[in-house]
Amino acid sequence: MKITGISEETGQIRIEVAGCNMRCPYCVHIKQPSEELSVERLLEYAAMSSTEDVYIAGAEPTLQKDLIPLIEGLHKTGKRIILKSNGMKPDVLKIALPFVYGFVIEIKAASDDISGIMELTGMSEKRSKKYVSLLTDSLSIANNKWLRIWIRVIPEYVNSDTVQRILPDLEFASEVMLYQFMSNPDFDIPFMGHDSPSPSVEEIEELAEIVLSKVAKVRIVGEGRKHLLQRR
Numbered sequence: 001m002k003i004t005g006i007s008e009e010t011g012q013i014r015i016e017v018a019g020c021n022m023r024c025p026y027c028v029h030i031k032q033p034s035e036e037l038s039v040e041r042l043l044e045y046a047a048m049s050s051t052e053d054v055y056i057a058g059a060e061p062t063l064q065k066d067l068i069p070l071i072e073g074l075h076k077t078g079k080r081i082i083l084k085s086n087g088m089k090p091d092v093l094k095i096a097l098p099f100v101y102g103f104v105i106e107i108k109a110a111s112d113d114i115s116g117i118m119e120l121t122g123m124s125e126k127r128s129k130k131y132v133s134l135l136t137d138s139l140s141i142a143n144n145k146w147l148r149i150w151i152r153v154i155p156e157y158v159n160s161d162t163v164q165r166i167l168p169d170l171e172f173a174s175e176v177m178l179y180q181f182m183s184n185p186d187f188d189i190p191f192m193g194h195d196s197p198s199p200s201v202e203e204i205e206e207l208a209e210i211v212l213s214k215v216a217k218v219r220i221v222g223e224g225r226k227h228l229l230q231r232r
């Protein structure tokens, strides 16, 4: 399996998988160097740790042919797996279903904002339209598990006007994470003129209040801050 990193921090083993089927212009992950590690080696690494939780993220893990043998092996040894995905491979999520505790699925923009999705993902119009339908399938598969929807708040695409149109896609979410763009320089490359954290955390809190009308928990991750808002 091609990975860009494996580590253990904050009570979680993190496996960062290389390669993605999108070309998001603000993404650091698709530019990172990778190395090949066998499933056996990854299972050995996980077995050396008493940590139960394994987070498989990346770029896009569902593209790796070794993903299913890896999560099956981890599941057999009692690990609790959370799999992150951009939602483009519902067929793989379906196969993964019996072995994972939950999913983290990223939503880029409102599903009717095809031109926004094209700008955010670097994909053609045809592929962006296909993505919307694949994402819908992925979300309905993930409905059977714990599901965090991950939203990178880039002001031009996720704002008080558009977030209302994202709400229908949040139907199956256990929680939503709103991430302030550029608040972690290890995650983002400047985009649309934003080279510092934007929008403000206060603006994200306003978005969170709208999201709370649909989902009981919203996590905000922003400059120097992480907090959880819950429906009252």
Ligand code: SF4
Pocket (backbone or CB within 6 Å): 020, 021, 022, 023, 024, 026, 027, 028, 029, 030, 058, 059, 060, 086, 121
């Ligand atoms: S931001 Fe996510 S979906 Fe986009 S290229 Fe990077 S890993 Fe892929």
